[in-house]
Amino acid sequence: MPFLQSSLLIVPRATGTGTFAMGVFDKLARLANSLVEKIPKPPTIYDPNMYPVSVCLQKFVGIYQKKGLGYAYNKVRMESTLRVGEFVGTDDNGNHYYEDLNAPYTRTRWVEYPVPSGTWAIEDRYDGTMVSPEWYGWLHYMHDKPGHQVRQEYVKGFQQPHTICQTMQRPEYLDPNTLEPREFNIHQPPGQWGNRKPRGRIGNKYESWYKPESAPKLRNYADNAKTLHIE
Numbered sequence: 001m002p003f004l005q006s007s008l009l010i011v012p013r014a015t016g017t018g019t020f021a022m023g024v025f026d027k028l029a030r031l032a033n034s035l036v037e038k039i040p041k042p043p044t045i046y047d048p049n050m051y052p053v054s055v056c057l058q059k060f061v062g063i064y065q066k067k068g069l070g071y072a073y074n075k076v077r078m079e080s081t082l083r084v085g086e087f088v089g090t091d092d093n094g095n096h097y098y099e100d101l102n103a104p105y106t107r108t109r110w111v112e113y114p115v116p117s118g119t120w121a122i123e124d125r126y127d128g129t130m131v132s133p134e135w136y137g138w139l140h141y142m143h144d145k146p147g148h149q150v151r152q153e154y155v156k157g158f159q160q161p162h163t164i165c166q167t168m169q170r171p172e173y174l175d176p177n178t179l180e181p182r183e184f185n186i187h188q189p190p191g192q193w194g195n196r197k198p199r200g201r202i203g204n205k206y207e208s209w210y211k212p213e214s215a216p217k218l219r220n221y222a223d224n225a226k227t228l229h230i231e
Contacts, residue, residue: 133162
């Protein structure tokens, strides 16, 4: 016997000239299915076409027209997806925070770091530690207070601005002798592009080979002819 299937109800359907009971059951099944179809469906939370290529290209063109090609190129290198959202605020390090309530949960908030200049090794010039403490909780969904509101309520006036962790970066470490950043005293090979120090010499660059006039004297040599009675 075939079945009439819906999203919430699966009931048998009478075929042909069934009995009176099967006819009544068939009418009840149709009525139940019609009621199920009238129930409002839950809204679609995630849309796989939320970030189509057209939106990314549109944002890329907008950045290119405002900032130039180099800025737009580095922006694409820093972010995997050029998202569009509502601007929430900024912090002392120049980070911009955005929110899109139509995006899936845990993807509604994000931060965009300042775009560095140049094209060489820009990955070493921005880091997650650039996020200020007052924005950390909002960005990680710990609470719903944006950074500027947290600053007004909790941050003291004498607190110093947040600095990024410069581990593995030259300005972080000081020379023990001069107490200056090591970027001024770091070793640079001779001939390196941008070397600020002149090339120093200790003696000649090379020593030419020469043939001595007489054979060199043996070192640590003892004449054992008499002591060992060697003929």
